[in-house]
Amino acid sequence: MFEKLQRAFWKALTPDLVAETPSTEPAADAMLAPAVLSALGGAINLKSQQRVALTRIRVQLQDPTRMDEVALKTAGITAVMVLAGGVVHLITGL
Template identity: 65%
Template sequence: MFEKMQRAFWKALTPDLVADEPKVVAPVMVEGLAPQIVAALGGADNLKSQQPVALTRVRVELRDVARMDRLALDVAGVAGVMTLDNGVVHLLMGLVVAGR
């Protein structure tokens, strides 16, 4: 911790002489959805929002519905897919949504 404070002190005094620490970018995690399902929906960057709406269903809003892979959703264990207007998709998942 002392080293970080010392580095910050010298960085403040001589900003052009002390190199910045590399920043580590954490992978985007989507809470409540398996990685296979997120990939089948076109990746985490394709998701605008997601929320459970019933014990057996998740409502997902996608930026681009064309990136969704229905076959991959079937393989990932999604029982059914209902596509609505404006990129809204309901995933029928069974009791997996309820955590059972």
């Protein structure tokens, strides 16, 4: 109930910024280019993905050893930041 009230409050303050219905996470091929998806080890290697900022995508991989950093850079990824637990940040901009 509190979440509905909070959502209605923010919707009243910022009607164009709060979506009416919660959006679902986009499919793997919607957020990532085919070359990037292939360099990450394919769609089957992705546990989750999330756009963190305009120039950063956070992905969690099943098997981080299947990722090819050289292929990612060739596909247009500016930088790759590998974290623990199979989490990888893909920097896509400057």
